[in-house]
Amino acid sequence: MSDAETRRRSWAEPWKIKVVEPLKMTTRAQREEAIASAGYNTFLLRSEEVYIDLLTDSGTSAMSDRQWAGMMLGDEAYAGSKNFENLSEAVAKYYGYRYLVPTHQGRGAEHLLSKMLIRAGDVVPGNMYFTTTRLHQELAGGTFVDVIIPEAHDPNVELPFKGNVDLAKLEEVITTAGPARIPYISLAATVNMAGGQPVSMENVRRVRALADQYGLRVMLDATRAVENAYFIQRREAGYAEKTVAAILRELCSYTDGCTMSGKKDGLVNIGGWLSLNDAALYEEASNLVVVYEGLHTYGGMSGRDMEAMAIGIAESVQDDHIRARVGQVEYLGRKIMEYGVPIVKPIGGHAVYLDARAIYPQLTQDEFPAQTLAAALYLDSGVRAMERGVVSAGRDAKTGEHHYPKLELVRLTIPRRVYTQAHMDVTAESVAAAYDARAGARGLRMVHEPKYLRFFQARFEPL
Numbered sequence: 001m002s003d004a005e006t007r008r009r010s011w012a013e014p015w016k017i018k019v020v021e022p023l024k025m026t027t028r029a030q031r032e033e034a035i036a037s038a039g040y041n042t043f044l045l046r047s048e049e050v051y052i053d054l055l056t057d058s059g060t061s062a063m064s065d066r067q068w069a070g071m072m073l074g075d076e077a078y079a080g081s082k083n084f085e086n087l088s089e090a091v092a093k094y095y096g097y098r099y100l101v102p103t104h105q106g107r108g109a110e111h112l113l114s115k116m117l118i119r120a121g122d123v124v125p126g127n128m129y130f131t132t133t134r135l136h137q138e139l140a141g142g143t144f145v146d147v148i149i150p151e152a153h154d155p156n157v158e159l160p161f162k163g164n165v166d167l168a169k170l171e172e173v174i175t176t177a178g179p180a181r182i183p184y185i186s187l188a189a190t191v192n193m194a195g196g197q198p199v200s201m202e203n204v205r206r207v208r209a210l211a212d213q214y215g216l217r218v219m220l221d222a223t224r225a226v227e228n229a230y231f232i233q234r235r236e237a238g239y240a241e242k243t244v245a246a247i248l249r250e251l252c253s254y255t256d257g258c259t260m261s262g263k264k265d266g267l268v269n270i271g272g273w274l275s276l277n278d279a280a281l282y283e284e285a286s287n288l289v290v291v292y293e294g295l296h297t298y299g300g301m302s303g304r305d306m307e308a309m310a311i312g313i314a315e316s317v318q319d320d321h322i323r324a325r326v327g328q329v330e331y332l333g334r335k336i337m338e339y340g341v342p343i344v345k346p347i348g349g350h351a352v353y354l355d356a357r358a359i360y361p362q363l364t365q366d367e368f369p370a371q372t373l374a375a376a377l378y379l380d381s382g383v384r385a386m387e388r389g390v391v392s393a394g395r396d397a398k399t400g401e402h403h404y405p406k407l408e409l410v411r412l413t414i415p416r417r418v419y420t421q422a423h424m425d426v427t428a429e430s431v432a433a434a435y436d437a438r439a440g441a442r443g444l445r446m447v448h449e450p451k452y453l454r455f456f457q458a459r460f461e462p463l
């Protein structure tokens with residue numbers, strides 16, 4: 001980044017506030033009681049017990065006045081809703097895919113895709129796992145193999161495109177398993193679990209070329225592809241003068257379809273979709289969606305929700321919007337770095353990730369450092385973050401052992417268009433306070449472990 005760029009105070013929000021929602025302040029004693037009854041899992045806190053909620057950017061964004069107006073235009077016909085047509089047009093225009101299957105959210109699309117394409121014994125290479133994505137691949141009988149560049153596992157390596165696919169590793173996975181056992185390449189942009197790190201256009205182009213060489217499909221997890229497009233505009237040669245919308249179209253053009261959680265970049269509280277270019281595959285998906293989600297012209301969504309998402313998609317690719325969105329994340333990240341707190345570098349697109357392993361060197365992963373830090377942060381100020389470490393990684397489907405990810409992180413995820421710069425300041429101050437108290441951290445013990453996606457509902461006790 002140039003000096004001119006870092007000096008420019010241009011991320012200021014391209015909107016003003018019309019409706020406000022009061023926040024509740026709590027006392028330390030109240031928070032102690034709340035986190036204990038939540039089993040030291042921030043997912044189990046009641047929203048009313050939270051001051052600044054950075055648990056997730058999923059479904060937590062603020063809709064615009066236009067989106068709310070669109071809600072009144074809901075065509076709730078069971079079949080052939082006008083809002084489905086508007087949504088299809090928006091996805092075709094901004095993402096460029098031919099066919100659209102609406103789903104209730106991203107994992108609904110992942111379920112359909114995995115069920116259609118994955119057979120028992122298949123291997124799915126991808127640039128770092130995502131929780132729901134990998135679980136659906138496994139439930140369909142596949143094995144996920146990580147092919148992200150090795151630097152992505154090190155929080156201290158500063159690379160502009162730390163989400164990139166390691167092409168040599170990908171080719172090795174393809175030739176070892178045999179192309180017939182690879183249902184598709186699972187490409188994420190940006191990579192959530194690596195800290196919101198983008199892939200470069202160059203890398204995606206090469207993934208496409210490799211896929212073509214072996215006759216494979218590339219399926220994009222487009223959940224945060226707009227943020228990825230913005231990083232390409234900022235960091236990759238040849239893209240500075242292109243719009244984020246044009247970059248997004250090009251990115252998607254190298255893939256055969258996508259799964260999408262509209263709850264992230266799509267600026268809605270619920271919704272998602274599966275996009276495909278292949279007519280036969282669409283035929284199958286539009287049949288399968290009827291079994292699990294709903295008719296192919298609404299999936300799991302109401303007409304008004306499809307309308308809000310169609311409008312949200314158009315708003316999400318505006319350069320001013322995305323600059324302010326990522327700018328706010330950068331603002332928080334820089335502020336936390338100024339306090340000397342170790343975070344994943346470079347700062348990602350949707351969140352700041354605290355390096356819990358570096359903050360609590362006295363704790364082993366079996367003592368859940370990131371889970372411990374998230375609880376400590378809540379206790380300090382009522383700021384809610386979430387664990388992205390050994391708890392989120394779950395257990396190996398075959399051996400039953402914990403996955404021990406290299407990254408043991410606490411994610412401070414910024415909802416879109418919700419919080420102000422002052423909220424970011426308070427958050428950074430609280431992170432600094434938790435960091436100052438780091439020597440006293442003792443860790444946690446898991447006392448309840450759900451079978452699937454345990455991080456959502458697991459319970460802990462202090463050691």
Ligand SMILES: *Cc1c(COP(=O)(O)O)cnc(C)c1O
Nearest residue numbers: 105106107130132192223261263
């Ligand atoms: C949230 C998310 C999903 C799943 O989407 P849901 O709408 O939560 O079901 C898939 N991939 C990534 C990268 C995500 O962040």
